[in-house]
Amino acid sequence: MMEIIDLTWTQLAIGLAILILPAIILRKFKTGLLTKVGVAVVRMILQLLFVGYYLEYLFKYDNPWINVAWIVVMVIVADFSTIDRSDLRRKKSLIISIFAATFIGILIVDFFFLRFVIQLPNILAAQYTIPITGMVLGNCLRSNVIGINDFYYSIDQNLERYRFYLANGAKHNEALFPFFQKALIKAANPTLAAMATIGLVSLPGMMTGQILSGSSPLIAIKYQIMIMLAIFSGTILCVYLAIFFSSKLVFDKNHNLKHGILKK
């Protein structure tokens, strides 16, 4: 194995120079994206710097309570991001249900993989808990946006159909079933597609990172398989719970979608 080459800050700054190419292309086609690119790059650097320093601190102290607190913070950020990136408004009912769904989903998946698969002696060891939670959570966020958005948007767009079911004797869950089914399919598709092409079309980020930092490709692959299983299970679980919990809170007593749930 080659030794790990640590990047100096100067080397990283050289890396930024590559942005000239996309910037020229985006400017030529007057996409209006240049400011957005600037903001996104600065945000990414600042956020990762913050996380980097924070993780150093987390790994140094490796205190289970601090680790849990960090997971809660990540879930809260993911909760608000899910709502903001979707067509939904920041309503208390949605904030609570998406938080609960994401937190429970992550807990189940984390517990299963850390306890039974990796078999950590200390289940909340920062080195494993934080990266795995982060990977699963990032994907849950994306799937939640797709799933929840599709669910509520479809009901709104097909209100007559939803009402037709209720008016013909459907219980609430029966009237919601076709919308739930479609939302789950849509939310599952990106991860399924990623699993089907992984290794052939793309080398996943986590595996690449492990190999670059000195792990053998075989170890990296085993971890990648585990993480894909965690991501897929986590996303389906989170989307299911988010729709299930929120559907208990955003409909009125006659099963009508409350006003002001969707941005429009």
Next chain:
Amino acid sequence: MEIKFSNIYFAYGENKAPILRDFSLTAKAGDVICIKGASGSGKTTLFKLLLGFEYPTKGKITFNDKELKSTQLTQLRKQSTWLPQDLNLGEGKLKEVFYYPFSFKANEVIRPGEEYVLTTFEALGLNKNIWDEEFKNLSTGQRQRVGLALCHLLSKDIMLLDEPTSALDQRSKERVEKLLFDKEKIIISTSHDPWWLERCTQIVELEPTS
């Protein structure tokens, strides 16, 4: 069995003019009621109020002498069938989407066999071949007939029909009359069709809102 609207007022939004003012109606088993009125006079809104999709601003709706609140509304929805103007059963072939309402717990026992469904289709002038067609590819007239077949096969005590004959020819209308009219049922409909109006036991005209 009785449905009663008593002095109903309704407006879409707090500052909007009411589209229903002091509306009252009583419907009993055997009644075939037609509500007529200009577009926007509140005909479809009456169905929405009865089915709990909108709430009256003032007034009361009762079903069997009990106010239409959660439990009573569930009861009414179990006993009713509603045909909207433009039926949407979702994506898929007709044979896949048609049976969904029969999978509801309230309707499980009345699930008809495929042959009986197709006989009903034929009685309404529908070709059996549409069973394998995508529902979204059916014409408005075909969807309306499919909806009427569904209403008949769901065999409920209360039928709420929004413009049930608007896309039907004379022969199909007569078939609809044979299939749906029943002395044990309440039929509340909206229509402008003189043929349908002639067959109703009660016609209620809604005043246009000014």
